[in-house]
Amino acid sequence: MIEAERLAKEYKIYGSGRGRGWGEAIRGLFARPYEVKEAVKGVSFRIRPGELVGFIGPNGAGKSTTIKMLSGVLTPTSGKVRVNGCVPSEDRRRNGMQIGVVFGQRSQLFWDLPMEETFLLYRRMYRIPSAQFRRNVDFMVELLEMESFYRTPVRQLSLGQKMRANLAAALLHDPAVLYLDEPTIGLDVVAKAKIRRFLRELNEEKRTTVILTTHDMDDIDEVCERLMLIDRGTMIHDGPLAEFKRMYSEEPEDAADLERIIGAIYSRS
Amino acid sequence: MLQASMLYAAMLRCSFRQQTAYRANSLLLLCGSFVKLFILVSVWRGLYGDNASINGIAYAEVLLFVIVNLLASTLTASAIGGRMGEKVSSGAIGVDLLRPASLKFTLISEQLGENAFRLLFSTLPACLLYMALLGWPSSSIGAAQAALFAVGITGGIILIYQIHYLLGLTSFWTGNSYYIDWFMRAFIELFAGTFVPLWFYPQILLNIGQYLPFRLMTFEPIALLVGNIRGWEAAGSIAQQWGWIAVLWLAERWVWRKAQSKVFVQGG
Amino acid sequence: MRSLPLYWRFISISVRAKTEYRTAFALTFLARGIVWTTEFALIWVLLYTFKSIAGWTSYEVMFLYALQLTTYSLAAFFCFHPFTKLSYKIQSGEFDELLTKPINPLLYLMCREFSASYVANVTFGIAFLSICIYRLELTLGVSDVLFLLAVLAGGALIQASAFMYGAIPSFWMVRNTSIMEMLMSDFRSFIRYPISIYPSSVQVILTLLVPFAFINFYPAHYFLGRDDSDLFHPLLVYMTPLVGVILFGGALLLWRAGVRRYHSTGS
Numbered sequence: 149m150i151e152a153e154r155l156a157k158e159y160k161i162y163g164s165g166r167g168r169g170w171g172e173a174i175r176g177l178f179a180r181p182y183e184v185k186e187a188v189k190g191v192s193f194r195i196r197p198g199e200l201v202g203f204i205g206p207n208g209a210g211k212s213t214t215i216k217m218l219s220g221v222l223t224p225t226s227g228k229v230r231v232n233g234c235v236p237s238e239d240r241r242r243n244g245m246q247i248g249v250v251f252g253q254r255s256q257l258f259w260d261l262p263m264e265e266t267f268l269l270y271r272r273m274y275r276i277p278s279a280q281f282r283r284n285v286d287f288m289v290e291l292l293e294m295e296s297f298y299r300t301p302v303r304q305l306s307l308g309q310k311m312r313a314n315l316a317a318a319l320l321h322d323p324a325v326l327y328l329d330e331p332t333i334g335l336d337v338v339a340k341a342k343i344r345r346f347l348r349e350l351n352e353e354k355r356t357t358v359i360l361t362t363h364d365m366d367d368i369d370e371v372c373e374r375l376m377l378i379d380r381g382t383m384i385h386d387g388p389l390a391e392f393k394r395m396y397s398e399e400p401e402d403a404a405d406l407e408r409i410i411g412a413i414y415s416r417s
Numbered sequence: 418m419l420q421a422s423m424l425y426a427a428m429l430r431c432s433f434r435q436q437t438a439y440r441a442n443s444l445l446l447l448c449g450s451f452v453k454l455f456i457l458v459s460v461w462r463g464l465y466g467d468n469a470s471i472n473g474i475a476y477a478e479v480l481l482f483v484i485v486n487l488l489a490s491t492l493t494a495s496a497i498g499g500r501m502g503e504k505v506s507s508g509a510i511g512v513d514l515l516r517p518a519s520l521k522f523t524l525i526s527e528q529l530g531e532n533a534f535r536l537l538f539s540t541l542p543a544c545l546l547y548m549a550l551l552g553w554p555s556s557s558i559g560a561a562q563a564a565l566f567a568v569g570i571t572g573g574i575i576l577i578y579q580i581h582y583l584l585g586l587t588s589f590w591t592g593n594s595y596y597i598d599w600f601m602r603a604f605i606e607l608f609a610g611t612f613v614p615l616w617f618y619p620q621i622l623l624n625i626g627q628y629l630p631f632r633l634m635t636f637e638p639i640a641l642l643v644g645n646i647r648g649w650e651a652a653g654s655i656a657q658q659w660g661w662i663a664v665l666w667l668a669e670r671w672v673w674r675k676a677q678s679k680v681f682v683q684g685g
Numbered sequence: 686m687r688s689l690p691l692y693w694r695f696i697s698i699s700v701r702a703k704t705e706y707r708t709a710f711a712l713t714f715l716a717r718g719i720v721w722t723t724e725f726a727l728i729w730v731l732l733y734t735f736k737s738i739a740g741w742t743s744y745e746v747m748f749l750y751a752l753q754l755t756t757y758s759l760a761a762f763f764c765f766h767p768f769t770k771l772s773y774k775i776q777s778g779e780f781d782e783l784l785t786k787p788i789n790p791l792l793y794l795m796c797r798e799f800s801a802s803y804v805a806n807v808t809f810g811i812a813f814l815s816i817c818i819y820r821l822e823l824t825l826g827v828s829d830v831l832f833l834l835a836v837l838a839g840g841a842l843i844q845a846s847a848f849m850y851g852a853i854p855s856f857w858m859v860r861n862t863s864i865m866e867m868l869m870s871d872f873r874s875f876i877r878y879p880i881s882i883y884p885s886s887v888q889v890i891l892t893l894l895v896p897f898a899f900i901n902f903y904p905a906h907y908f909l910g911r912d913d914s915d916l917f918h919p920l921l922v923y924m925t926p927l928v929g930v931i932l933f934g935g936a937l938l939l940w941r942a943g944v945r946r947y948h949s950t951g952s
Binding site (some may be wrong): 434441448449452453456459460462463464471472599600602603604606607613617618619622667 | 715716717719720722723724726727730731733734735738739825864868869870871873874878879881882
């Protein structure tokens with residue numbers, strides 16, 4: 149159960165100082181001029197357990213910032229966020245135990261060894277009981293079709309294989325929430341399809357809440373049930389995907405349509 | 418031949434100019450060189466104590482040794498082995514072999530460009546700053562000695578680069594010449610007399626060093642400057658430098674032939 | 686402390702990763718060994734003709750070197766890779782990963798990037814220490830050995846703090862994060878020799894500002910039975926463990942501030 153109340157995030161962007169005279173330079177040593185950039189301007193929402201939510205928006209809209217606030221990487225400038233009752237950036241231990249994170253292509257696995265080593269480590273880190281651990285490992289390996297490269301050093305895996313391994317690692321401890329930042333970026337069509345199918349099956353099997361940000365409309369179309377559209381730090385739309393399609397289009401059948409709709413919304417606002 | 422030299426001169430210039438992007442680095446390196454010099458002078462002052470000269474070498478001459486070595490080491494620093502190793506393991510070496518430029522002179526020009534920049538904007542200013550702030554004993558150097566030094570140090574620098582390059586070639590076999598670089602550097606330091614001048618060495622190491630080229634790199638040129646080696650011995654020293662350069666060059670050609678066949682057979 | 690087996694597992698992974706490449710590991714071990722043995726030998730050569738520097742004989746100077754090498758290596762196991770890579774992790778956003786795990790980010794960082802290859806350094810450091818002790822014919826009783834261990838631990842903490850103070854500014858500075866690292870490495874070269882060869886201003890700096898002299902110079906007085914009348918205060922000889930703890934504590938506080946800063950500004 150994720151609650152976000154008027155979440156806002158401001159960044160101070162320091163300029164290099166206007167003017168190049170000595171006066172400016174010396175003043176610059178003591179107080180640099182800065183601009184306040186509001187990356188997220190107060191978003192509120194509630195996400196129930198088991199929902200499949202997608203955040204989309206143009207670059208710089210605030211999607212990544214929002215997800216970082218939800219996962220506890222950033223502290224909000226104002227507003228509140230609570231995940232199952234705990235504040236993510238303050239209660240690191242509890243937060244860590246109940247979330248799984250895969251950000252972009254960044255791999256969290258040990259490079260020179262097979263993924264199994266990282267899994268065994270995570271078992272200890274998350275204190276997973278062995279029966280549950282074995283069950284989950286088998287579940288992941290089967291669902292993600294990783295038997296063929298399970299024992300290969302991570303260094304030698306392709307991007308799609310690494311992505312799958314990272315997903316498995318993030319889910320071994322049965323987290324309540326899975327955060328994904330651009331999960332299918334850079335992958336080929338086949339790999340993308342595998343991951344999307346996996347996310348749906350995961351959600352069905354374990355009722356894991358899945359929150360992802362993406363630029364790829366197919367990700368939304370094939371995985372998400374709820375869509376949050378963010379532009380310039382504000383939430384433009386928050387609701388079921390089907391309703392969104394119905395509201396904005398006559399024939400809401402394919403993703404290309406979705407893309408057109410969203411494009412139209414951006415240009416409108 | 419002329420065209421080739423102009424090409425490498427251009428590479429050197431490019432490499433030199435590239436360094437201007439790292440301005441803050443230059444300042445840091447300047448401080449680093451200053452500190453190094455400071456430490457070395459303190460050590461030698463501590464060792465000499467009140468004595469004016471030990472083993473026939475005056476304090477001023479030792480300090481000359483220290484500063485020339487510092488400057489020379491900046492000019493002859495080398496990442497050539499590492500760079501070659503990277504090219505080999507990444508396969509980029511294939512491209513280099515197809516280019517109409519010698520790999521050797523390309524690597525050396527790049528390195529020289531970097532080093533020249535560092536010398537000019539970090540090490541040299543650091544030394545001058547030191548001398549200005551903390552003083553420096555004066556020594557008189559005759560014109561003949563200076564000339565001999567100029568010839569000697571040129572030969573020495575060529576010798577050093579030749580050695581670096583030859584060692585770098587081993588990366589064709591080891592994939593990453595990291596270890597070779599390391600222990601050769603240590604081994605060389607022991608016999609080159611760059612940290613401790615050979616004037617103060619135990620005889621046994623001197624005897625071994627006679628058969629190695631390392632003392633000819635910077636130590637003997639400095640000995641020429643200081644007037645420690647004169648007349649026929651001086652000529653002999655310079656002749657030995659060029660003798661070794663020739664020998665190592667022949668070795669390099671042989672190793673290069675082997676390396677090339679390895680690349681073409683195995684595909685890099 | 687129930688997490689001890691966890692951290693042990695991190696270490697064993699690093700060790701196993703290294704030994705996957707057995708030949709490479711052995712070669713690096715050998716190469717490093719040759720390098721230090723040569724450095725060690727060069728000190729001996731330096732003092733061959735001169736017999737002593739500022740009243741310190743060759744094996745006494747080598748003792749200083751051995752203390753430096755061993756404490757640096759002990760710290761490097763846990764600190765070299767994590768902190769030299771820290772600025773990269775912060776800029777690339779890889780640091781985020783550390784904040785989403787249920788364990789202390791600092792411990793996670795240090796164990797994740799644990800570098801088993803420093804075992805070579807430590808082995809040789811201890812070997813050189815032993816050689817010096819033997820050559821100097823020092824007799825060490827139980828309390829002496831205990832103090833030696835405390836000095837090594839304290840010295841390692843000082844070295845670890847140096848790594849940390851060198852890297853933690855990257856939380857605030859976007860570019861040029863190597864400043865502090867370079868400074869640290871410059872200061873480290875001062876203590877290769879007895880600091881009494883430097884003017885008192887430098888000695889004060891090495892004692893009060895960048896207390897590296899506590900790594901080897903001061904404790905050496907105790908083990909070598911040296912007359913400590915040339916020091917500002919005889920107590921300095923015993924203070925290494927305390928200095929280590931204080932500096933490291935400061936580094937931990939600075940780390941906390943750095944993480945808080947990351948929480949508010951991201952990468």
